[in-house]
Amino acid sequence: MTDKFMSPHDVPAIPGTEGWERLYPYHYQFSKDDPDRAAFEESQLWFYDGLHYPEPHYPFDLIWDEAWFLALSQNNTRTFLMPPALGIDHRIVNGHVYITPVGVADPEEVGRRVPTFMKRAGYYYENWDRLYEDWKVKVNGLLGELEAVKFEALPEVEDETLVFENRGIGSGYELLAKYDELINMGLKVWQYHFEFLNLGYAAYVTFINTANTIFPDIPISTLTRMVSGIDVVMYKPDAELVRLARLAIENGLDQLLEDNKSSAAVMTEMANTTAGKYWLDELEKARYPWFHISTGTGWYHHHSSWNDDLDVPFASIVMHIEAIKAGKQVGRPTEKLIEEREALIEEYRSLIGTDADREAFDQVLAVAQRVFPYVEDHLFYVEHWFHSIFWNKVRELSDVLVGAGFFKDREDIWLLKRGEIRDALWDHVTSWATGTIARGPSYWQKEIDWRKGIMEKFQAWSPPPALGTPPDVVTEPFSIVLWGVTTSVLKNWLKGVEAATGTGVEELMGAPGSSGIVEGRARVIKSAKELGSLLEGEILVATTTSPSWAPAFTKIAGAVTDVGGAMCHAAIVCREYGLPTVVGTGRGTTTIKTGDLVRIDGDAGSVTILERA
Amino acid sequence: MSDKEKRILLWYEELAGSDFPLVGKKNANLGEMLKGGIRTSPGFALTLHANELFITETGIKAELGSFLDSLGEATLEACQEASDAAVKLILEAEVPPVIVDETCAAYQRLCELSNTENVPVAVRSSGAVSMPGQMETYLNIRGESDLIEYVKKTWASAYHVEAITYRLNKGWGFLLNIGVGVPKMVNSRVSGVSFTLNPLNGDRSKIAVDVSYGLGEAVVSGLVTPDNYLVDKVTLNPIRSTKGSKETKCVYNSSGSDCTFVDVPAEDRERFSVTAEELKEICRVSKVIDKYYGKPYDIEFAIDADLPFPDSVIILQVRPESVWSKKAGEGKTEQKKDAMDRIVSQLITGVRIK
Structure with missing residues (x-):
């Protein structure tokens, strides 16, 4: 078997994309300019971060990648001094982000980092609940500030209050300043995002490994069930849909919703009746904040939230109504989950041979359970709530530049790097201030058209799952838990590298996500909008899934994802619904076609294509 | 006498461990396993009462009981002679219709359960007291008439010479009723x-x-x-x-x-x-x-x-x-002060997940 992936310096450029590098920051390029940096790049394992990025990056959207690149790395390396782990380095190839965990090479240095880590991380673990409450206050404050940001076209003449209140600051400056504030808020919320996350994963990985010492081969999916929270914020949006579905049935509004009109038409009709008005009031209560949930992962500007497109949650409400009427179980059976979790823990505890082992198990279980609410909930605050509002603020800003003739369409802004937007704003405000013609319209429209062509070519490219040199064993905790990158997964990816040049793969290996074996027809889904095409009993095949896909899980028989470990959303949800799932197959969506008959073994982590469509 | 004690035949699922005086230990244990949710091959037991009924209804009981007395000292030769006579007496006696009918009906039910005509069964002795290996078990018996024949052979096996000498050495009586188990042969x-x-x-x-x-x-x-x-x-x-x-x-x-x-x-x-x-x-x-x-x-x-x-x-x-x-008793985790200590040691040693 091949023991190396393609060198990061040898990835062929896509014809017609020459010059693509200027879409991204210069330091994101693999480069041979500096032999030392090139040797480092060559020696590392770079894996495609498809968990977060199933699609290539628009230049502006890279902001979140830059934000977590800084926040996670700084946290590990400089703040908590995570003993063996430095940051995670990032590169971009043909629009796709590759990342690599960087370790502390010198074992003595690892030891020297321990006391500081003990002191600092210890403080967080001991005060976790209180600090998490503080965290929510900080993030809610930031969300309030974000909501307050408004972008408006520059005035022909400044308002007289500028003079009579002697404010002294002009709209041109304010536009630049507000843009900077917006960007800074985005970067800041990611600082908060990683305030707890790495510590959370460290505790979780410790639990997994202690449990594995006591019970060799215990599946990670079982361990996750022992620590999973019950009252999880990420499940609230779907719970709200279930509540609205039940309310609709109770108030005789179900038929109206099931008629499948647009959400706007349904709402207009609702407003005509008392029951309808009551339901609309309840809808409003649910929308803020729960409908800020993204229909995707929240990482891309085109991942609209439920609030952006009410047709999406309305369609899910209809699915829930149908399920309730058919007598199916909808939503999460909270009490059953609590009971099952407790019974599971008790039974394993009873199988531990010695008191010392039982104490070790109890210690690490307790801390894993303490950190887990954050690990599960932070996603909603940051990737969904904050990002959903943020994208729309950038659109507001884009309208200003559309008005100034810089862009033809408000969606053009995503083709600019965030620094380039600031340059364009300078162009705009100085020409406005001076009363001259900006260069922007002639410069950016041409550039944007060219960049759109590049993006299309990037979309059509299938990024290899990894580049560079795999280590003998993967020891970096975050890559394992979050991305499902383990030694065995890498081996399978390498097999995929061979198979891709052969006659096509008939078996894919990934990580066990949720146990059980099932056969069914595959349905490859690229975005939330396609969920409506799912048929009862099909196997969902996706790059990754989002919590807003929950209603679809009542229909499917199992799921396969390209990326993700036992902790990824698809795995968590499928365990709750008892659906066999294989995550992290690397190439599920490119190898499996809609209509193929597949068998998934959620225990072995294998997917077999039994019959091609 | 309770109802159960008057039964000629009991299915395994009707039995509990405490029923050994009625059907013998082997049979009662199978019933006990079933009660605990441990599934064994389906079947039934002929009771000690059925054995008693057989020797009384056929009128052989008195003769059977008198063999040993008539021989005087219980030498091996005497035992062998008594054994031969007892076995002959049992094998030549006709099983009373009440026992035949019930056994054949149960056997037919077993055939239905197995969806097989003349399903092969084992016919196994089952004493109410432990007499390891003293009596017979017959495998792969098919059809009603063979079944009845082998039930008789099993009863007779309680009078094999080894069984008789074992009993006499223990100071037990010559006469012995035993249970007979009839489980389906596992296919x-x-x-x-x-x-x-x-x-x-x-x-x-x-x-x-x-x-x-x-x-x-x-x-x-x-x-x-x-x-x-x-x-x-x-x-x-x-x-x-x-x-x-x-x-x-x-x-x-x-x-x-x-x-x-x-x-x-x-x-x-x-x-x-x-x-x-x-x-x-x-x-x-x-x-x-x-x-x-x-x-x-x-x-x-x-x-x-x-x-x-x-x-x-x-x-x-x-x-x-x-x-x-x-x-048992060997621990697997290392001794550590607390969870924090474990997290640090985990981070330092890294993660190796197969």
């Missing part, structure tokens, strides 16, 4: 062994299963590489499934008393020998046995081709696991 499509721990490392949260086609002999004596599974004892989900080569299988020869090896067809070798639900049922029952006895067990099982799932999953024999059970 093993597959059979195997399960351990209610991981035999490689003693981990009690696992069940290890070896299973292959045919009778258990092939697996137990290591003549084939069976399919091997490691299953989580708590969730009953398989953790590892390894397909074995399963070249041959052991099947009964026509007499039913011995077995021979035959090749397994290629297509059967290339697939797993049990379905996912069969595996789960094997493990579920194994877990019941582990819980019932409160310790790890080594279990022989079979899946009967004649019976519908899950009745087809049958326990043949159980014994306590002996290797790891002696090593």
Whole structure:
């Protein structure tokens, strides 16, 4: 078997994309300019971060990648001094982000980092609940500030209050300043995002490994069930849909919703009746904040939230109504989950041979359970709530530049790097201030058209799952838990590298996500909008899934994802619904076609294509 | 006399361990296992009362009782003479219609359950007191008339010379009524062994299963590489499934008393020998046995081709696991002060997940 992936310096450029590098920051390029940096790049394992990025990056959207690149790395390396782990380095190839965990090479240095880590991380673990409450206050404050940001076209003449209140600051400056504030808020919320996350994963990985010492081969999916929270914020949006579905049935509004009109038409009709008005009031209560949930992962500007497109949650409400009427179980059976979790823990505890082992198990279980609410909930605050509002603020800003003739369409802004937007704003405000013609319209429209062509070519490219040199064993905790990158997964990816040049793969290996074996027809889904095409009993095949896909899980028989470990959303949800799932197959969506008959073994982590469509 | 005590025949599922005075220990134990959720081959027991009815209704009881007295000193020769006479007397007597009718009706029900005409059964002696190996068990008996004939032979086996001398040495009487068990012969499509721990490392949260086609002999004596599974004892989900080569299988020869090896067809070798639900049922029952006895067990099982799932999953024999059970008490985790200490040590040593 091949023991190396393609060198990061040898990835062929896509014809017609020459010059693509200027879409991204210069330091994101693999480069041979500096032999030392090139040797480092060559020696590392770079894996495609498809968990977060199933699609290539628009230049502006890279902001979140830059934000977590800084926040996670700084946290590990400089703040908590995570003993063996430095940051995670990032590169971009043909629009796709590759990342690599960087370790502390010198074992003595690892030891020297321990006391500081003990002191600092210890403080967080001991005060976790209180600090998490503080965290929510900080993030809610930031969300309030974000909501307050408004972008408006520059005035022909400044308002007289500028003079009579002697404010002294002009709209041109304010536009630049507000843009900077917006960007800074985005970067800041990611600082908060990683305030707890790495510590959370460290505790979780410790639990997994202690449990594995006591019970060799215990599946990670079982361990996750022992620590999973019950009252999880990420499940609230779907719970709200279930509540609205039940309310609709109770108030005789179900038929109206099931008629499948647009959400706007349904709402207009609702407003005509008392029951309808009551339901609309309840809808409003649910929308803020729960409908800020993204229909995707929240990482891309085109991942609209439920609030952006009410047709999406309305369609899910209809699915829930149908399920309730058919007598199916909808939503999460909270009490059953609590009971099952407790019974599971008790039974394993009873199988531990010695008191010392039982104490070790109890210690690490307790801390894993303490950190887990954050690990599960932070996603909603940051990737969904904050990002959903943020994208729309950038659109507001884009309208200003559309008005100034810089862009033809408000969606053009995503083709600019965030620094380039600031340059364009300078162009705009100085020409406005001076009363001259900006260069922007002639410069950016041409550039944007060219960049759109590049993006299309990037979309059509299938990024290899990894580049560079795999280590003998993967020891970096975050890559394992979050991305499902383990030694065995890498081996399978390498097999995929061979198979891709052969006659096509008939078996894919990934990580066990949720146990059980099932056969069914595959349905490859690229975005939330396609969920409506799912048929009862099909196997969902996706790059990754989002919590807003929950209603679809009542229909499917199992799921396969390209990326993700036992902790990824698809795995968590499928365990709750008892659906066999294989995550992290690397190439599920490119190898499996809609209509193929597949068998998934959620225990072995294998997917077999039994019959091609 | 309670109703149960007047019965000629009792099904295993009607029995409890405490019923041994009525049906013998072997039969009563099978009933007890069933009560605990441990499934055995279906069947019924003829009671000690049936035996008593046989010797009274036929009028042979008095004669049978008088043999030994008439011989004087209980020498081996005298015992042999008494044995021959008693066996002859029993075999020549006609089983009363009430016993024949009930036995044949029960046998027909067993045939229906197995969806097989003249289903092969075993006919096994079952004493109310332990007399290890003193009496007979007959295998592969088919049809009503043979069944009745072998029931008589089993009754007669209580008067085999070894049994008589054993009784006399213990100071028991000459006359002895015994129970007779009539279980279906297990038609093993597959059979195997399960351990209610991981035999490689003693981990009690696992069940290890070896299973292959045919009778258990092939697996137990290591003549084939069976399919091997490691299953989580708590969730009953398989953790590892390894397909074995399963070249041959052991099947009964026509007499039913011995077995021979035959090749397994290629297509059967290339697939797993049990379905996912069969595996789960094997493990579920194994877990019941582990819980019932409160310790790890080594279990022989079979899946009967004649019976519908899950009745087809049958326990043949159980014994306590002996290797790891002696090593209990060894801890696996390192001594650490607290959770923080564990997290740091975890981070330093890194993660190696297979």
